[in-house]
Amino acid sequence: MDQITTTTAEWQALDREHHLHPFTDPKVLGEQGVRVFTQADGCYIWDSDGNKILDTMAGLWCVNVGYGRQELVDAASKQMATLPYYNTFFSSSTPTQIRLARRLSELTPAGLDYFFFANSGSEANDTIIRLVRHFWEVQGQPSKNVFIGRTLGYHGSTLAATSLGGMAPMHAMGQSLLPGFEHIIEPHWYRHGQGKTPEEFGLEAARALETKILELGAENVAAFVGEPLQGAGGVIDPPSTYWPEIQRICKKYDVLLVADEVICGFGRTGNWFGSDTYGIEPDLMPMAKGLSSGYLPIAAVAMNKRVSDAINGGGVISHGYTYSGHPVSCAVALANIDIIEREGLIDKVREETAPYFRDSLQQLADSHPIVGELRGVSLIAGLQLVRDKASREFFAPTEQPAIECREHCIGENLILRAVGHTMVACPPLTIGRSEIDEMIEKTKIGLDKTAAAHG
Numbered sequence: 007m008d009q010i011t012t013t014t015a016e017w018q019a020l021d022r023e024h025h026l027h028p029f030t031d032p033k034v035l036g037e038q039g040v041r042v043f044t045q046a047d048g049c050y051i052w053d054s055d056g057n058k059i060l061d062t063m064a065g066l067w068c069v070n071v072g073y074g075r076q077e078l079v080d081a082a083s084k085q086m087a088t089l090p091y092y093n094t095f096f097s098s099s100t101p102t103q104i105r106l107a108r109r110l111s112e113l114t115p116a117g118l119d120y121f122f123f124a125n126s127g128s129e130a131n132d133t134i135i136r137l138v139r140h141f142w143e144v145q146g147q148p149s150k151n152v153f154i155g156r157t158l159g160y161h162g163s164t165l166a167a168t169s170l171g172g173m174a175p176m177h178a179m180g181q182s183l184l185p186g187f188e189h190i191i192e193p194h195w196y197r198h199g200q201g202k203t204p205e206e207f208g209l210e211a212a213r214a215l216e217t218k219i220l221e222l223g224a225e226n227v228a229a230f231v232g233e234p235l236q237g238a239g240g241v242i243d244p245p246s247t248y249w250p251e252i253q254r255i256c257k258k259y260d261v262l263l264v265a266d267e268v269i270c271g272f273g274r275t276g277n278w279f280g281s282d283t284y285g286i287e288p289d290l291m292p293m294a295k296g297l298s299s300g301y302l303p304i305a306a307v308a309m310n311k312r313v314s315d316a317i318n319g320g321g322v323i324s325h326g327y328t329y330s331g332h333p334v335s336c337a338v339a340l341a342n343i344d345i346i347e348r349e350g351l352i353d354k355v356r357e358e359t360a361p362y363f364r365d366s367l368q369q370l371a372d373s374h375p376i377v378g379e380l381r382g383v384s385l386i387a388g389l390q391l392v393r394d395k396a397s398r399e400f401f402a403p404t405e406q407p408a409i410e411c412r413e414h415c416i417g418e419n420l421i422l423r424a425v426g427h428t429m430v431a432c433p434p435l436t437i438g439r440s441e442i443d444e445m446i447e448k449t450k451i452g453l454d455k456t457a458a459a460h461g
């Protein structure tokens with residue numbers, strides 16, 4: 007393209023002509039035109055019309071250290087000048103890849119000291135599926151090959167990750183549900199647990215796993231895979247009884263436990279990993295997003311010694327990606343971890359930022375007629391929109407109050423996400439009090455306008 011494109015209308019015309027967007031309704035896009043973002047700093051992004059917008063979604067749940075970190079730019083640039091690329095196939099490695107694996111082993115929950123690198127959360131989960139099936143083959147139990155996930159679980163968008171997840175529209179598109187994937191109910195007490203305490207419901211939701219294992223036969227079940235807190239399904243944080251019971255069941259039937267940390271990892275829940283927050287001891291753990299704060303694509307799969315020993319004794323690993331352990335992405339991930347540690351971001355989130363964030367949101371949730379409950383933990387939050395707060399009447403599936411609310415918020419220069427009938431916030435870990443105040447004020451305007459339209 008010879009000419010320099012400058013106006014939003016020009017960007018929109020070109021985009022319309024050439025670009026198929028992920029997770030986008032082409033009809034709506036055609037009517038509204040694409041929104042183009044051009045620069046970012048801290049918790050703010052700017053669009054091509056010059057609007058300064060508070061990004062309380064940290065991009066796609068990933069820019070944990072905030073935008074504009076020169077240190078990450080320098081780490082990438084230095085690595086590009088030294089060794090821009092080499093692969094990790096055929097017994098090769100690079101210093102940044104080795105250093106990152108070592109560094110991660112110091113941060114991950116006890117026993118998870120061995121790593122495989124990939125480029126996205128989806129690839130990490132595909133890797134899990136291939137490695138776990140291989141693990142059971144090597145153990146002489148090839149029939150253990152079925153994976154159990156959850157409704158509204160999200161593990162990515164490749165064919166296998168789509169099947170593992172529990173998103174009905176994704177299964178429906180292109181007949182994407184592969185055989186060998188089963189799902190149990192998501193542990194959402196407010197929706198499914200009427201008449202029970204959260205603790206009773208947590209046990210009941212976890213025991214759906216036992217029922218499913220018995221139905222399939224434990225000799226056929228490879229692993230249970232769950233996000234410590236379900237993010238893209240609408241920020242579903244399980245009752246306190248849930249994970250201990252899941253863990254007991256997995257041990258009893260020798261089913262591997264996989265905690266998908268793609269959103270929860272790197273400080274989001276007030277600890278390095280969601281598994282720390284919920285006391286989960288997984289056998290394998292995929293991670294991505296906050297690993298590099300989204301500055302470059304990178305993902306990793308952590309595994310324990312039982313898994314790595316078996317796999318290492320099982321012959322050639324016929325799996326890998328050209329960019330597994332890409333040296334520049336590894337350099338950025340190392341520098342990103344340095345920032346999180348040096349600035350004490352996780353302690354700060356746990357002790358200062360999250361209490362203020364949650365108190366502010368709780369007050370808004372309690373006082374607003376259209377909000378049924380506040381969910382989540384630490385710096386990830388979901389506001390459930392309901393038609394009637396007192397009776398817990400939900401909106402009909404055909405109604406779209408959250409999308410309406412999201413659009414009202416964008417009109418106020420605030421980015422929140424709409425998931426089903428839930429408004430989601432997942433800001434950079436660096437968000438300050440004044441930015442939280444701004445988020446609350448603008449969210450309230452969005453909720454007020456939405457409530458008025460549904461009054």
Ligand code: PLP
Nearest residue numbers: 126127128160161162266268269
């Ligand atoms: N796993 C979880 C828990 C996620 O939230 C996501 C993305 O949101 C993925 C996996 C997929 O990651 P990616 O989009 O990098 O493939």
